[in-house]
Structures are given as structure tokens and as C-alpha cells.
Amino acid sequence: MVLIFNIESHRLLEHLIYHYLRDSGFLGLSSPWREQMRSRTNIEAVLQALAVALSAAALTACAPRSPEEEELLGEETGVVQAGISSATGTVGGKRVWAHFSNPPAFSGRDYTITDELKRLIHSTPAGGTIRGAIHSISIDGVADALLAAQTRGVSVSLVLDGKNAASTDPAVATLKKIANAKFCTNASGGGGCIGTSSAGNMHTKMFTFSQATDPSGVLYPNVSWFGSSNLTYASGPDASNNAITVYDAVTLYDGLNAHFSDMWNRRHYANNDYYDSASGRGYYLSNPADVYASPEAVGQTDTIVTRLNDVTPDANCRLRIGMAFVTTGRPELLNQVLRYRNGGCAVWMVVSGNSTDGIDMAQSVYNSLLDAGVNIRRHDKVHDKFFLVYGKYGSAYQYRVYTGSQNWSQDALNENEEIFVKLAGETGTTHPLYDGYYAHFNDSYNSGVTCTKSNYPCR
Known part of the structure; x- marks a missing residue:
């Protein structure tokens, strides 16, 4: 043999x-x-x-x-991998690219995501349209690319969180030269476009392109980009992030543009109840991805809880969570993770923090998860907001990726403008997007600090 x-x-x-x-x-x-x-x-x-x-x-x-x-093959304590930068696959019949930043593998600053966004902007031809939602920006190259697009005849429209209006950063000064750029504010003094909370932010990171090329140079219509990365150094290339680009998906493109229009027109709703499943407001369904937008009124549903509830956990189930921070403000999310563990699902989490302050997770949540057998590690500068599930959906097992801009916190659900995205399952014999996110998760998890109840806050 x-x-x-x-x-x-x-x-x-x-x-x-x-x-x-x-x-x-x-x-x-x-x-x-x-x-x-x-x-x-x-x-x-x-x-x-x-x-x-x-x-x-x-x-x-x-x-x-x-x-x-x-x-055993996927996770090794203390191993710093080379860093996965991209993955591509087909979901819902559409070509999808994922891009990742892993700063430790690139001397502390990984431009993969921002370089890809600039490439998309540069590839949009004259006469095309770009719409973008920007939470924060300090990277001159992205601002310069947007202004150059306007100069060559692309229609560029932007909404930005209101706090950017007072910024003296050169990138913000450049964006103020964009004819259609709005800095959102509300009557309560918050920086949101739709939300009316004084503490709320326009936290969405999203662009749509009427036309753009993929990384191989093929020109596609109806291109959508979204993820966790801000356009600042601290929460962009200096942190662990992910971004998704979906090509030639008109229903998704139209849905995100409808959401952009609501932000642009500053449509407010009583009690901040923008997302409303009964009326069809605040969510956009398409073959490659479903998008759920915040804010939602306090005491209503939780869009992430509802998606997690799609799975019947068992011993074959796997849940991996990469998150910037986790608070006590969404107890039903905690209950879902505990439900997964009680059903036999293996669960891993990597959460941001630092060696001085420890993990960005409330101690009560931390203890409950560890008591249930969840594997938790702290890693510096995790800005991701994603989770991966291999589990039983109805009668069939699927590999699924969930991403967007939502942290696991109350303000992300009830006060901020956010998007939470469920990608369609990969139905072929391989699952390259899931595998890409799996590798990206391990890039942080493998070199993280193992958390125990005795070492809280996991320094």
C-alpha cells in the first residue's frame, strides 16, 4: 500500500x-x-x-x-497563518468574491479590502452610478477614487454618519467635493440617517455599482459590496475585517439601492421601528443573499436570532463567531448560542480586545458561554461581524456565511443603521466561500488568547 x-x-x-x-x-x-x-x-x-x-x-x-x-486540522493554538486574502464561489447562481484583512500577516496593516474597493470604484465606467454608505473615513485613496469617478462622469452619491461633517481629515475634505454627499443628523443629535436616537450611528458599510469589473477584469452590471470594514486605518486595514462583492445580481442591487434611498431621504419611523417584517420594510430578499436592516424597535424581533433559529443543532453542527464585541443587550442572542450547545453543536468565538483591558465581552455573557462549553479566544483588533454555520436546515445540512455591519449589541439592533446579510447556501460539492471565512476565522482564533473563567477579562 x-x-x-x-x-x-x-x-x-x-x-x-x-x-x-x-x-x-x-x-x-x-x-x-x-x-x-x-x-x-x-x-x-x-x-x-x-x-x-x-x-x-x-x-x-x-x-x-x-x-x-x-x-484538529483547522485550529492550532498560537499559530499565525500567512493570512487568507480572498475567496470566490457561486451562491444563488451569482459570482461572489470575499476579501479579508489579517494585519498580523502583513506587518500590521492589510490593505486587501480597501484596495479591492478602490479597484471597483476605478472600474466603473463613465455614465455609471456609484452609491455608498460610509460610517467613517480617513483613507485618502478611497476618497480620491470617488472624486476621480465623479470627474470622469460617474454619478456618485454618498451618505455618511453625521460625526464626519466636523472632521478636519483630508479624506473628508475630499468627499465634501462630491456633489451628492450627505452627512446625516437627526433632531436628537445622533449621526444616523434613518434612526432618531441621540446615540445612534449610520454604521452601514455598503456600496453599489451600476457596472464594475471583477478581479479577473470581466465587466458586470448590478454589483453590490458590503462588509465590516470602515474606511479608516484603525478599523479598516489595521484590523481583522471581511467584505463581500456580489456580481450581476439585480434584485440584491435594487434592494440595497432602495435602502440607500431611505437613508438619503432620511425616512424616520416611530420608535425607530424601521425593520418591520409584517409590512416588508427594511429587508431585501434575493437569490444570492438576504439583507436585513436596522434599526428595529425595542421589544420586537431580533434579525440575527431569527436566522440562527433556522438551524436544528446536533452533534454534527458547527458554529464559529468572529465579532468585535458582545454585550448583555441582546439576551436572546446568548440564548441561541446556548441552544446550539445544548443541542450538541460545537461553538467557537473570537472576540476583540487587548492585553490591557481584556476581551470586549461582558463578564456575565462570558461566564455563561464558557459554562456551556463555548470555546472563546481574545484577539487584538478584531473588527469582524460574521458567523459561520454548518448545520441542519430543515432536512438538509448546509454551509452558510452570515456577515454585515452588526455587532452583537443592543445599539446595533435598536439604534444604529446596520445591515445584516445572510448569504445563500453553497449547494455544490465544494464550499469555497465558507472555507474562506473558516480560514479567516482561524487567522485570528489560532493566535488568540484562550479565555477561561479564572482569567477574565482574558488578558
């Missing part, structure tokens, strides 16, 4: 040898196993372990990996 090993096979083999030696009593649990293997003089025992592991590896090469093996 001839075995051909790739890097995943090698890593799996290491784990199999380790578990055999550990379970056979040759290795203790108090020190790294590779060091103990070097010092082991019982060569016969090691060879026996190797033979058993090789047999197991041979069987593994002929059979699908179990979920447990997938986790």
Missing part, C-alpha cells in the same frame, strides 16, 4: 500519534508532546504508535474526515 501525504495528512498523523501515546499512558498532559517524544527512549512503543497511526491515516485517506478531525 502506498500512502500519499499532503500537509493536512501530516498534521492529522501528528495528532493521531499524540492521542495514541497519550491514551496508552506514554505521554503526560503537562508538557508539549513533541518534547516528550524526543526524550522517549522506548523506541518500540513509539514505532508501535506510528504503525497504529499510519493504519488510521490510511483508513482516513479513504473516508471522509469526521468533524473532530476537521477541528
Whole structure:
């Protein structure tokens, strides 16, 4: 029998040898196993372990990996990977690209997402239309690209959170030269366009392009871009972020433009109740993606809870959450994660923070999740707002990506303008977008600080 090993096979083999030696009593649990293997003089025992592991590896090469093996292959404490920058696939019959920033892999600043946005802007031909929602901006290159688009005959319309109006940053000064640029404010003094809360923000990060090219240079109509990245250094290229671009999807494009029009026209609703499923307001359904917009009145539904509730958790289920911060303000979200764990689903979270202040997660939430067996790590400068699910939807298992601008906080649901996006499931034999987000999650999780109840706030 001839075995051909790739890097995943090698890593799996290491784990199999380790578990055999550990379970056979040759290795203790108090020190790294590779060091103990070097010092082991019982060569016969090691060879026996190797033979058993090789047999197991041979069987593994002929059979699908179990979920447990997938986790062994995917997550290594303390490993800083090269950093995945992009992934592409087809969802709902439409071409979709994902782009990621992973600053530790690029000397602390990763321009992947902002460079892609600039490329899209530059590719829009004269006579085309660009619409954008910008929470904050300080990157001159993006502002310059938008002004250059207007100069060459592209219609450019922008809405910005109101706090930008008083900024002296050169990028903001450039955007003030855009003929159709609005800085949103409301009667309560907040910076939102739709929301009326004094604490609310226009936190959406979204652009639409009547025409733009994909990374290979093919020109498409009806292009939509959205994600977690702001257009500032601190919460853009200096932080972990993700962005999605969907090509030639007219229903999605029209829906996001309708939402843009509501922001542009500053349409306000009583009690901040913009999202209303009964009336059809504030959400936009399409084949490649469904978009749910905030704010929503306090005491109504929770758009993320409703989507999580689509899954029947079991032992095959996997939930991974990459989030800038998690507060106590959405207890039903916490209950959903606990429901997943109670149903047998494995759950991992990576949440932002720093070595001085610790994790950006309330202690009561932190303790409840750890008590339920959720694996939590803190990693500096996580600005993502996504989660991945492999789980049972109805009678079938699916791989799904959920992203957008919403943090897991009360203000994201009830006060801010946000979008939360559910991508359609990848129905083929492969799932490259899910895999791309899985790798992006691990880029932060693998080098994060492991959180325990005794080390709160996970410094």
C-alpha cells in the first residue's frame, strides 16, 4: 500500500500519534508532546504508535474526515497563518468574491479590502452610478477614487454618519467635493440617517455599482459590496475585517439601492421601528443573499436570532463567531448560542480586545458561554461581524456565511443603521466561500488568547 501525504495528512498523523501515546499512558498532559517524544527512549512503543497511526491515516485517506478531525486540522493554538486574502464561489447562481484583512500577516496593516474597493470604484465606467454608505473615513485613496469617478462622469452619491461633517481629515475634505454627499443628523443629535436616537450611528458599510469589473477584469452590471470594514486605518486595514462583492445580481442591487434611498431621504419611523417584517420594510430578499436592516424597535424581533433559529443543532453542527464585541443587550442572542450547545453543536468565538483591558465581552455573557462549553479566544483588533454555520436546515445540512455591519449589541439592533446579510447556501460539492471565512476565522482564533473563567477579562 502506498500512502500519499499532503500537509493536512501530516498534521492529522501528528495528532493521531499524540492521542495514541497519550491514551496508552506514554505521554503526560503537562508538557508539549513533541518534547516528550524526543526524550522517549522506548523506541518500540513509539514505532508501535506510528504503525497504529499510519493504519488510521490510511483508513482516513479513504473516508471522509469526521468533524473532530476537521477541528484538529483547522485550529492550532498560537499559530499565525500567512493570512487568507480572498475567496470566490457561486451562491444563488451569482459570482461572489470575499476579501479579508489579517494585519498580523502583513506587518500590521492589510490593505486587501480597501484596495479591492478602490479597484471597483476605478472600474466603473463613465455614465455609471456609484452609491455608498460610509460610517467613517480617513483613507485618502478611497476618497480620491470617488472624486476621480465623479470627474470622469460617474454619478456618485454618498451618505455618511453625521460625526464626519466636523472632521478636519483630508479624506473628508475630499468627499465634501462630491456633489451628492450627505452627512446625516437627526433632531436628537445622533449621526444616523434613518434612526432618531441621540446615540445612534449610520454604521452601514455598503456600496453599489451600476457596472464594475471583477478581479479577473470581466465587466458586470448590478454589483453590490458590503462588509465590516470602515474606511479608516484603525478599523479598516489595521484590523481583522471581511467584505463581500456580489456580481450581476439585480434584485440584491435594487434592494440595497432602495435602502440607500431611505437613508438619503432620511425616512424616520416611530420608535425607530424601521425593520418591520409584517409590512416588508427594511429587508431585501434575493437569490444570492438576504439583507436585513436596522434599526428595529425595542421589544420586537431580533434579525440575527431569527436566522440562527433556522438551524436544528446536533452533534454534527458547527458554529464559529468572529465579532468585535458582545454585550448583555441582546439576551436572546446568548440564548441561541446556548441552544446550539445544548443541542450538541460545537461553538467557537473570537472576540476583540487587548492585553490591557481584556476581551470586549461582558463578564456575565462570558461566564455563561464558557459554562456551556463555548470555546472563546481574545484577539487584538478584531473588527469582524460574521458567523459561520454548518448545520441542519430543515432536512438538509448546509454551509452558510452570515456577515454585515452588526455587532452583537443592543445599539446595533435598536439604534444604529446596520445591515445584516445572510448569504445563500453553497449547494455544490465544494464550499469555497465558507472555507474562506473558516480560514479567516482561524487567522485570528489560532493566535488568540484562550479565555477561561479564572482569567477574565482574558488578558
